[in-house]
Amino acid sequence: MVSRRVSTWTAEAAAVFAKEWRCELRTRYALNTLALFTFTTLVVVSMSLGPIGISLAQGSGVLPVLLWLILLFASAAGLPRAFVHEEETQTATALRLAATPSALFCGKLAYGLTLVAALEALLTPLYLAAMSLAIASPTLLVAALAAGGYGLAAGSTLVAAIIAQARGKGTLFAVLSFPVFLPLLLLAVELTGKAVAGQPGGGVTLVQLVLYDASVTVASLMLFPAVWNP
Amino acid sequence: MESLKDTLAWLLWLWICAVVLGAFYYAPLAIGFIGQSSRILFFHVPMAWTAFVAFIAAGVSSLRYLFGGRDARHDRAAAAAVELGLVFGVLATISGALWARIMWGAYWNWDPRQTSIVIALVFYGAYLALRDAIDDGERRARLAAAYAVLGLVVTPFFFFVLPRITYSLHPESVVNTRFKVDMEPRMLQVLLAGSAGFTALFFWMLNLRSRLQARQEIAERRELERG
Amino acid sequence: MPGTEVGGGIGWVAVVNLVIWTGLFLYLRRLHGKVRRLEEMEKKP
Numbered sequence: 198m199v200s201r202r203v204s205t206w207t208a209e210a211a212a213v214f215a216k217e218w219r220c221e222l223r224t225r226y227a228l229n230t231l232a233l234f235t236f237t238t239l240v241v242v243s244m245s246l247g248p249i250g251i252s253l254a255q256g257s258g259v260l261p262v263l264l265w266l267i268l269l270f271a272s273a274a275g276l277p278r279a280f281v282h283e284e285e286t287q288t289a290t291a292l293r294l295a296a297t298p299s300a301l302f303c304g305k306l307a308y309g310l311t312l313v314a315a316l317e318a319l320l321t322p323l324y325l326a327a328m329s330l331a332i333a334s335p336t337l338l339v340a341a342l343a344a345g346g347y348g349l350a351a352g353s354t355l356v357a358a359i360i361a362q363a364r365g366k367g368t369l370f371a372v373l374s375f376p377v378f379l380p381l382l383l384l385a386v387e388l389t390g391k392a393v394a395g396q397p398g399g400g401v402t403l404v405q406l407v408l409y410d411a412s413v414t415v416a417s418l419m420l421f422p423a424v425w426n427p
Numbered sequence: 428m429e430s431l432k433d434t435l436a437w438l439l440w441l442w443i444c445a446v447v448l449g450a451f452y453y454a455p456l457a458i459g460f461i462g463q464s465s466r467i468l469f470f471h472v473p474m475a476w477t478a479f480v481a482f483i484a485a486g487v488s489s490l491r492y493l494f495g496g497r498d499a500r501h502d503r504a505a506a507a508a509v510e511l512g513l514v515f516g517v518l519a520t521i522s523g524a525l526w527a528r529i530m531w532g533a534y535w536n537w538d539p540r541q542t543s544i545v546i547a548l549v550f551y552g553a554y555l556a557l558r559d560a561i562d563d564g565e566r567r568a569r570l571a572a573a574y575a576v577l578g579l580v581v582t583p584f585f586f587f588v589l590p591r592i593t594y595s596l597h598p599e600s601v602v603n604t605r606f607k608v609d610m611e612p613r614m615l616q617v618l619l620a621g622s623a624g625f626t627a628l629f630f631w632m633l634n635l636r637s638r639l640q641a642r643q644e645i646a647e648r649r650e651l652e653r654g
Numbered sequence: 655m656p657g658t659e660v661g662g663g664i665g666w667v668a669v670v671n672l673v674i675w676t677g678l679f680l681y682l683r684r685l686h687g688k689v690r691r692l693e694e695m696e697k698k699p
Contacts, residue, residue, distance in 0.1 A: 373557060380582075423569055631682065632682065635689055639688075642689065
């Protein structure tokens with residue numbers, strides 16, 4: 198009985214995930230937005246601060262900040278759509294009847310995660326190459342990207358569910374997500390800086406980042422049913 | 428009952444007047460502070476404390492709204508607490524900035540406490556922006572409460588990060604030995620009395636604001652029913 | 655703050671403070687009265 202419930206839950210989450218990607222591949226809205234945004238910002242940053250524009254010592258301080266700002270704004274441009282288009286096309290009501298809230302949330306979160314992962318996989322190598330930034334500790338950098346990216350996806354999913362039911366969705370997402378993401382960004386920038394420069398103490402920051410991810414996940418799972426169902 | 432409340436209101440007025448007079452004539456000047464500048468702390472610290480109390484009250488009301496039966500009273504209390512918390516927070520920020528100009532030579536220098544209050548003001552400003560963007564009362568209450576709780580979950584992480592990236596100029600940290608261990612007893616008395624008085628004032632204002640809001644909502648509903 | 659006397663008289667600051675707080679109290683009491691009146695009106699249909 199319990200195992201059947203678990204399997205239907207997983208099937209629901211997987212169905213939501215698959216549906217998101219099917220919709221996305223049909224219009225390629227988020228993918229195009231993310232790619233274009235990434236490309237533009239990368240060109241701007243690289244042209245003005247490239248290998249010649251900034252010294253290596255300054256670079257390891259400034260470049261992690263820019264990397265996370267690009268990631269923040271790219272995800273703010275692409276991720277909220279997951280819930281906004283459900284309300285706009287009036288499919289939200291059907292989804293409310295069909296899916297368990299937690300399964301729906303996890304499906305949407307998995308979609309957001311793959312999107313952020315794709316973005317990071319595309320952006321980071323290009324960024325490092327364009328800035329000719331040497332990485333002292335590649336594992337720590339990957340951990341920072343994974344934990345930070347997860348936090349961005351999880352926070353965005355809940356905030357997107359909130360703003361999808363309000364007016365002025367685009368601006369409201371930026372306004373609401375900024376204070377929520379602030380600790381995440383500070384931690385991620387710190388960790389990335391440590392990975393680039395090879396400073397000690399990265400472990401503590403990573404633990405705090407993972408704690409942030411866990412808290413946001415637990416809070417989102419608790420709050421999502423109230424946000425989603427009237 | 429109502430006459431008791433009247434008496435309490437007058438007692439609170441007397442209390443606050445006593446705090447004001449105490450701040451200027453009873454408490455001595457703090458050593459190491461320029462001129463009379465330490466007197467602003469008798470208003471600055473209680474205001475910051477009250478803003479903190481208000482934001483906690485808003486969080487508790489939001490939790491009670493979401494998980495305690497969706498009573499519209501809790502939603503009104505949360506919204507009113509946020510509004511009042513913003514007022515007290517802005518006053519604490521202004522009084523702190525004035526004092527910082529005198530003591531540290533600059534209105535603003537991103538000390539951890541200054542950073543935290545700015546983040547709090549931005550967060551609760553966003554909360555009010557969210558409320559403004561939703562017309563339906565039940566939906567507004569639900570989403571705003573969820574956002575407030577999300578904020579409560581995220582804020583503790585600032586306590587990890589901020590001390591590492593900024594360093595504190597605040598008296599409690601810098602002149603710790605003098606300020607915390609043997610703060611002048613008369614100063615401490617005025618500070619505590621002020622905090623208690625402002626907190627009582629906050630709860631009175633919170634009560635009035637939520638009741639007034641309830642009356643407005645009922646009046647609007649009646650208007651709609653009449654057509 | 656060079657050139658500014660911060661240690662001047664404090665009497666007027668205390669008076670301004672008392673005036674502000676008393677004003678706030680009178681306003682809150684009026685508000686309290688208004689809320690009570692509205693609540694009374696609601697009880698009557």
